[in-house]
Amino acid sequence: MVLLVIAAALAGTVVQFTIMFNGPPPGFGPVPIGRIAQVLRSGTLPDDAARRITLNRVSGDVFGRPDEQPSSARDAAIAERIGVPVERVRGFYLFPARDPTEDLRGSFTIALAQENGWLVAASPELPTFTSxxxxxxxxxxxxxxxxxxxxxxxxxxxxxxxxxxxxxxxxxxxxxxxxxxxxxxxxxxxxxxxxxxxxxxxxxxxxxxxxxxxxxxxDLGTPLSRIAFWIEQLPDAARDRANGDIAEMREMLGAALRFTREDGSSVTHVRLDLGSLIESLVDDLAAAGRPVECAMGPRVVMRGDPAALRRMFVNLVENAVRYGDHAALAWSIVDGMAQVTVDDEGPGFSGDPEMLFAPFVRGEASRNRATGGTGLGLAIVKHIVEAHSGTVRLENRAGGGGRVRVRLPVE
Incomplete structure (x- = not known):
């Protein structure tokens, strides 16, 4: 990597040196003052001098360019070559030389007074952009x-x-x-x-x-079984409450065990129709008395684990029913991905919804404190979705209620 940077820097340096040693930008060469005197004396411009000298007749007496300076010594030398009094010559030079008889270098403007105005010999303007x-x-x-x-x-x-x-x-x-x-x-x-x-x-x-x-x-299952045996000796009211607590503990342990097994190592991906899987799931849940419905969508073919996907959608439906009393599923294809939404009629999500995907985090504090749940349902959902290279988001609908948006790759 370092060698590549050094090589690029050397290449750029070589090119710059090549351009520099190829010579400076073009400019007009030195012009002998005798040549200037000849042009002003004759009033004509020979063809061989047209590239380096321009000749014009003007009536005003304003000459020179902003960066040119007068030089009386130069004027005297040129007037002597022409054979006229020095008062008739007025010149402006970019580089006034120490020796006034030296050739003119750089730009110049030299005027010769005549009866009807001035005859001006000047260096041509150098083009800004040359060959x-x-x-x-x-x-x-x-x-x-x-x-x-x-x-x-x-x-x-x-x-x-x-x-x-x-x-x-x-x-x-x-x-x-x-x-x-x-x-x-x-x-x-x-x-x-x-x-x-x-x-x-x-x-x-x-x-x-x-x-x-x-x-x-x-291992906790064994002591729970012994506790269940011993509580049979309690009075009915106490026994019922204890059995309820044990059932809740068994549910939590079962959810934790399922979560630890969702490691993706045993997932078998097969070709499946996502719409058919959702329809079958909704029919089964509706037959079991769950308030769930689905809107028909396009045919979506993907590769995945049917059992894991079914378990994931069951968790989402149970959450929607628990917190919103109703679940509505729909699917479509968006940007080349299968998109499944699960809507509920509950109070929605507050705070940071992404925190609800963490294990053992429950949403009762922000939704319904009286509901149960182990706090692993959404963690399992996210685990399954990511095992299928998808994404899942929790959103609040504009009209109220929560929405879970799942996106999965399709074939």
Missing amino acids: WHVRRLSIMLATVSLLSLFAWAVARRISRPIRHLADAATRARVGARSVIPMEGPREIRELAESLEAMQERILQQAEGRAAMLAAITH
């Missing part, structure tokens, strides 16, 4: 173009493995290690090695914690 400038500019543009192509190729070679690293980091999750590509320049390969080591450490820690949580969840 010299065109050639040099062409060389510089060609060099910049070549360096730009070279820089683009280098940047593409560097950015491609970086994009691959970003994709691999996005795909990495517990139970599904992402293959880190070892490609590109040395610095990128070192970054890939560090990223792979970091992924291994993080996934090992996450898998260890998930395994520990699964073991604890499983």
Whole structure:
């Protein structure tokens, strides 16, 4: 990488030196004062002098350019060559020389007084943009173009493995290690090695914690069974309350166990019709007495795990019914992605809705304190959606109520 930067800097320097040693910008060469005297004396401009001298007759006595200065010594030398009194010559020079007989360099304006006005010999105006400038500019543009192509190729070679690293980091999750590509320049390969080591450490820690949580969840089932046996000896009212608490604890343990198993390692992706899956799910839930409906959408074919997707939509419907008393599903294709929305009639989401995707975070404080839930439903939803390379968002509808927007890739 450093060598490439040095090479580009050297190439630019070589081009600049080439332009510099090719000579300065073109200008008119020195003009002998004898030539000026000849033109003013004859009042005509020879063809061989037309490129470096202009000759005009004017009536006014205002001459010279802003950057030219008078020189009486020059005027005297030119008047002597013409053979007229010095009072009849008035000149202005860009570079007044120490020796007035030297050739004129730079711009000049020299006027000879005549009976009917002034005869003015002057250096022509130098064009701002000459063929010299065109050639040099062409060389510089060609060099910049070549360096730009070279820089683009280098940047593409560097950015491609970086994009691959970003994709691999996005795909990495517990139970599904992402293959880190070892490609590109040395610095990128070192970054890939560090990223792979970091992924291994993080996934090992996450898998260890998930395994520990699964073991604890499983082992708690045995003491709960013993407690359920002993509470049978309690009075009816106390027994009913205790059984309700045990049932709630079993539900929480079951949800925690399902969450730890949603690691993506056992997901089997098959080709499926997303619309048919949603319709079948809605029919089953409606038959079970759930207040749920769906709006028909286009045919959407994708690859995924039908059981996991069904479980994800069941969680969303249960949340909508729990907090909004009603669930309405709809699907469409937006920007090449399948988009499924689940709307409810509840109070919507407050604060930071994204926090509700965290495990064991419940929305009762902002929605309905009397409702239950383990705080794992939306965490499982997000886990399943990300396992299918999709996204999920919680939104508030303009007319009131909440909306969950799920986007999944299609074939």
